[in-house]
């Protein structure tokens with residue numbers, strides 16, 4: 001079976017890098033909006049009898065998902081044998097429980113929608129709040145790739161005497177891993193979230209680390225309130241502007257300014273979401289997962 005990579009609009013750079021890593025052709029997909037706002041979409045490459053990896057990172061998902069589903073559907077009609085989704089950032093991982101009567105559990109609903117249109121899913125460090133794994137909500141083979149090896153390498157190659165800092169207990173898993181790969185010490189702060197944009201973190205004991213360069217590591221920089229709260233404490237301890245290292249550069253609304261105002265140093269992210277802070281490529285990490293999912297006939301059968 002032959003395979004091909006296709007990019008949804010805005011994903012050309014990552015799709016190109018992934019195609020090069022896999023030595024697969026990069027196909028062409030054209031899309032535009034009709035005057036009334038509806039989507040026009042055309043698969044310009046021959047995908048019949050091919051296994052297709054559709055690349056679409058899913059920040060700002062509401063505007064991306066309908067064209068994505070149209071593309072998956074069109075590919076099946078055009079004879080693609082398998083259609084997989086490469087979503088370096090996976091959306092709708094937040095609301096995984098019904099906290100109040102009547103709430104939509106969007107994590108589950110979104111997983112059902114994606115599972116019914118794709119044969120497999122590959123993603124980078126999804127935010128598994130209360131879930132043990134994606135298989136709790138996705139019914140297709142879903143492979144999670146970790147960015148920590150790339151983050152650790154970046155820290156080791158670029159920062160002298162680093163101190164890795166995680167802004168909350170959830171970050172402990174990847175901060176510890178990045179620190180180990182960079183052969184550096186690490187601290188994890190305590191976070192109290194008072195709402196979508198109100199975040200407080202505990203004051204760390206930093207005295208013994210004054211000769212170190214602080215690198216705050218988190219999986220997502222969204223409103224940047226979490227990162228900013230950690231930055232503010234580092235600055236209050238009269239340490240140099242810390243590096244801010246994130247996997248997913250969501251950067252909602254005024255996030256950039258929030259970080260600058262808090263006194264952050266250089267902000268560095270992976271290219272899972274295109275952003276000016278991208279310095280760490282992840283196509284090489286994704287490629288082995290995509291290869292095995294796209295080519296594995298037996299384990300990747302559709303479940304719907």
Ligand code: R5P
Nearest residue numbers: 170220221222223224225226
């Ligand atoms: C939450 O626990 C995550 O690990 C991140 O800390 C969080 O998503 C960051 O969000 P924000 O940038 O909005 O503070």
